[in-house]
Amino acid sequence: YLQIAKELLPPAQTPLHPLVLGEPVSPLTPLGCGLAQNTSDDFLVYHSPGFAGGRGISIVTTPARIQRFAKVRAPSYANDFSSPPYEERAMPGKGRGLVATKTLHRGDRIFADTPILLLDAEAFGGGDDDDDDDDNQDDKEVEGVEVEEEQEDDMHSELAALAVSKLPPAMQRQFWNLHAQAGGDDAVMDRIDPNAFELQIGGDTFFGVLPEMARLNHDCRPNAVYSFDEATLTQRVHALTDIAPGEEISITYISPAQSRAERLEALRASWGFECSCSACSLPPELTALSDRRVAETDRLLERLRGEHGEHGEHGEDEQKQKPQVAEALVSLFRQERLWADAHEGWVLAARAYCAAGNYWDTLRHAHLAAEASALWGGAGSPDAVEMARLAEAPEGEACWMKAVKS
Numbered sequence: 397y398l399q400i401a402k403e404l405l406p407p408a409q410t411p412l413h414p415l416v417l418g419e420p421v422s423p424l425t426p427l428g429c430g431l432a433q434n435t436s437d438d439f440l441v442y443h444s445p446g447f448a449g450g451r452g453i454s455i456v457t458t459p460a461r462i463q464r465f466a467k468v469r470a471p472s473y474a475n476d477f478s479s480p481p482y483e484e485r486a487m488p489g490k491g492r493g494l495v496a497t498k499t500l501h502r503g504d505r506i507f508a509d510t511p512i513l514l515l516d517a518e519a520f521g522g523g524d525d526d527d528d529d530d531d532n533q534d535d536k537e538v539e540g541v542e543v544e545e546e547q548e549d550d551m552h553s554e555l556a557a558l559a560v561s562k563l564p565p566a567m568q569r570q571f572w573n574l575h576a577q578a579g580g581d582d583a584v585m586d587r588i589d590p591n592a593f594e595l596q597i598g599g600d601t602f603f604g605v606l607p608e609m610a611r612l613n614h615d616c617r618p619n620a621v622y623s624f625d626e627a628t629l630t631q632r633v634h635a636l637t638d639i640a641p642g643e644e645i646s647i648t649y650i651s652p653a654q655s656r657a658e659r660l661e662a663l664r665a666s667w668g669f670e671c672s673c674s675a676c677s678l679p680p681e682l683t684a685l686s687d688r689r690v691a692e693t694d695r696l697l698e699r700l701r702g703e704h705g706e707h708g709e710h711g712e713d714e715q716k717q718k719p720q721v722a723e724a725l726v727s728l729f730r731q732e733r734l735w736a737d738a739h740e741g742w743v744l745a746a747r748a749y750c751a752a753g754n755y756w757d758t759l760r761h762a763h764l765a766a767e768a769s770a771l772w773g774g775a776g777s778p779d780a781v782e783m784a785r786l787a788e789a790p791e792g793e794a795c796w797m798k799a800v801k802s
């Protein structure tokens with residue numbers, strides 16, 4: 397089934413323009429695609445060596461889904477590595493990592509890059525683990541399904557290998573330099589699995605390889621956060637806290653608002669390492685306090701998110717209490733150094749103060765929420781937009797005095 401086709405477009409792909417390999421392309425040229433590979437299933441490798449000023453990109457997806465990439469343009473500021481504020485170093489116990497070389501302030505942009513590889517999660521998700529362990533399953537049938545799944549995995553891994561081979565040489569070198577998962581027997585997937593970011597594009601999940609930021613190690617209390625802009629295929633990394641020169645820049649690989657045991661288990665299961673970050677290294681009595689605070693943030697979030705809380709389990713004073721509940725939530729996030737999660741605390745606090753008609757507290761929290769939401773989800777995210785508006789003129793918003801009037 398492996399038969400490399402000529403640089404042809406798949407049928408019914410008229411909005412896309414084939415790119416001739418090696419043709420110089422400006423950063424604003426729409427992404428063109430050449431069909432590199434056909435297989436017995438629906439997944440194809442599309443590649444554009446001229447994408448983003450010659451950085452290139454290979455995408456493994458279906459002919460239907462590739463249509464959404466037809467209008468994608470990488471911004472001209474993307475993939476600028478001319479004066480990075482970090483250097484790569486060996487980090488004891490973690491492989492390589494990135495260390496700040498100058499003071500970074502909260503909000504500073506550290507990366508804005510386009511992926512070099514995008515793999516459709518439908519083919520590479522590894523999901524669909526049918527639970528076949530129960531009663532009298534026909535063993536042969538199960539075996540047959542397993543063999544079929546294995547063959548499919550092999551085929552998809554060959555597609556991934558082909559996608560890599562279609563990248564410009566410099567990007568291929570970056571790919572092969574990535575950290576490889578130990579003990580594997582598939583050189584390509586062993587590099588994709590531990591390094592790919594899960595990205596949402598047009599409502600579907602893709603795994604994206606961004607080799608430069610893939611050097612960022614995990615910390616349960618990270619000092620940087622990433623967000624993906626699907627319109628420009630750009631993933632940005634911003635400082636979440638001030639970062640001193642010499643300090644390692646970190647992101648979180650999991651949802652950090654979990655107990656220590658849950659975090660350790662999630663990291664062990666998916667990345668195979670034992671986290672030794674400051675939060676995971678607390679003595680037991682302080683770990684218990686930290687776990688309790690994290691559990692409390694869950695309870696308070698639930699309480700504050702309730703649309704009709706005034707009739708809920710906390711009685712009719714609920715609306716009046718919301719500002720204090722929100723303040724307690726924000727305080728817990730700060731104490732836990734969960735700066736990315738804190739964005740929702742500030743959003744909920746701003747809304748609660750708005751409903752109570754408290755102008756200055758609305759303003760204070762709306763400003764904090766607008767910035768935090770922009771770092772968390774991008775400046776165009778619904779929370780960031782709502783909070784920027786609220787910070788401008790609280791009295792003009794629908795929430796203003798809502799709790800007082802009702």
Ligand SMILES: C[S@@+](CC[C@H](N)C(=O)[O-])C[C@H]1O[C@@H](n2cnc3c(N)ncnc32)[C@H](O)[C@@H]1O
Pocket residue numbers: 489490491492493574575590591610611612613614615667668669670671672673
């Ligand atoms: C995306 S890579 C990060 C960069 C990697 N350290 C390298 O050398 O290229 C993910 C891998 O880095 C290692 N890693 C990341 N964070 C770590 C941590 N906090 N402790 C130990 N190992 C970590 C694990 O091997 C993990 O699978």
